[in-house]
Amino acid sequence: MQSRTERFAAFRRALKEKGLKSTAQRDDIARVFFASTRHMSIDDLYQEVRKVNPRVGYATVYRTIKLLKDCELADERHFADGQTRYENAESDEEHHDHLICDKCGKIVEFNDQRLESLQEQIASDLGFVLARHRMELYGICRECRESAGRTRRNRAG
Amino acid sequence: MQSRTERFAAFRRALKEKGLKSTAQRDDIARVFFASTRHMSIDDLYQEVRKVNPRVGYATVYRTIKLLKDCELADERHFADGQTRYENAESDEEHHDHLICDKCGKIVEFNDQRLESLQEQIASDLGFVLARHRMELYGICRECRESAGRTRRNRAG
DNA sequence: GTCAGTGCAAAAGATTTGCATGCGA
DNA sequence: TCGCATGCAAATCTTTTGCACTGAC
Numbered sequence: 559m560q561s562r563t564e565r566f567a568a569f570r571r572a573l574k575e576k577g578l579k580s581t582a583q584r585d586d587i588a589r590v591f592f593a594s595t596r597h598m599s600i601d602d603l604y605q606e607v608r609k610v611n612p613r614v615g616y617a618t619v620y621r622t623i624k625l626l627k628d629c630e631l632a633d634e635r636h637f638a639d640g641q642t643r644y645e646n647a648e649s650d651e652e653h654h655d656h657l658i659c660d661k662c663g664k665i666v667e668f669n670d671q672r673l674e675s676l677q678e679q680i681a682s683d684l685g686f687v688l689a690r691h692r693m694e695l696y697g698i699c700r701e702c703r704e705s706a707g708r709t710r711r712n713r714a715g
Numbered sequence: 716m717q718s719r720t721e722r723f724a725a726f727r728r729a730l731k732e733k734g735l736k737s738t739a740q741r742d743d744i745a746r747v748f749f750a751s752t753r754h755m756s757i758d759d760l761y762q763e764v765r766k767v768n769p770r771v772g773y774a775t776v777y778r779t780i781k782l783l784k785d786c787e788l789a790d791e792r793h794f795a796d797g798q799t800r801y802e803n804a805e806s807d808e809e810h811h812d813h814l815i816c817d818k819c820g821k822i823v824e825f826n827d828q829r830l831e832s833l834q835e836q837i838a839s840d841l842g843f844v845l846a847r848h849r850m851e852l853y854g855i856c857r858e859c860r861e862s863a864g865r866t867r868r869n870r871a872g
Numbered sequence: 873g874t875c876a877g878t879g880c881a882a883a884a885g886a887t888t889t890g891c892a893t894g895c896g897a
Numbered sequence: 898t899c900g901c902a903t904g905c906a907a908a909t910c911t912t913t914t915g916c917a918c919t920g921a922c
Contacts, residue, residue: 583879613879615878617879642912666841670833670837673830673837676827691851693848693849695845698843735902772903774905777888
């Protein structure tokens with residue numbers, strides 16, 4: 559598991575390799591991103607970065623997250639709500655999937671090796687060599703089920 | 716497995732239940748959608764519907780696909796390319812997941828009961844009651860692998 | 873000093889909404 | 898007839914881009 563420091567170093571290295579410049583904005587955005595709780599939207603990232611460096615523009619956040627994607631340091635995700643979010647890229651060893659509560663929106667990460675092997679097998683049976691996958695489970699978490707009897711809280715749409 | 720006629724009837728019924736009107740536009744859009752190859756974008760649907768009825772507006776396609784979602788007759792999907800697409804909703808018995816070729820974009824549907832049970836079990840272990848899931852496997856299909864030896868085609872990224 | 877990187881605002885896409893009019897029930 | 902549904906255009910929202918200026922190398 560890469561530390562945020564290692565990721566940041568990898569970013570700097572990748573920039574250098576590509577002949578791109580390290581700038582205060584890129585550094586701030588990358589640092590915030592690597593330090594972040596996972597699954598940030600562009601706007602989350604923008605807001606966080608502005609706290610550190612109010613001189614960063616929205617466009618630069620977009621441009622930098624695209625760089626991070628290219629460097630394979632950020633994964634883009636489109637969950638069922640349609641919101642585009644980003645998370646720190648996972649290496650093979652730390653791959654995980656998501657379990658999402660339909661009520662409170664909580665996202666739990668998990669990894670199950672049986673699932674991974676089964677997927678490989680299914681793909682192979684259908685003639686594919688599997689590169690990657692996305693899996694999201696949606697349901698209601700324990701807390702929401704327990705509080706459902708008392709309070710009824712729903713999310714729009 | 717519901718036929719397109721059954722789906723259409725279900726749509727009409729759902730409209731009536733909700734106190735909404737059946738109109739030529741809604742009928743045309745629904746018919747085209749139910750008859751469609753799967754995974755249409757809004758624009759695909761719009762283009763197809765215009766062939767049948769050139770008097771249908773873009774906004775109505777949006778409004779109607781939303782209706783179809785509400786009636787659980789259309790499923791909205793956001794594949795990794797970010798394009799929003801719709802497909803005929805699946806009932807529990809005909810649920811399927813997707814296997815997508817990174818090279819040619821081919822989408823193969825499959826269903827595997829072992830996968831379904833495993834997912835239930837994982838969710839339950841983590842305290843969730845599972846409602847639904849999304850799973851997409853990405854890889855390279857046999858045809859693309861076989862032609863790769865001759866022609867080398869790569870995608871950016 | 874040079875040219876890539878940046879902020880801003882404008883542009884481009886995708887989706888939604890306001891409003892006058894049309895049409896189904 | 899009555900009011901929901903529609904088409905159009907304008908409004909939103911998200912993301913990208915053009916341009917003059919800044920700053921890393």
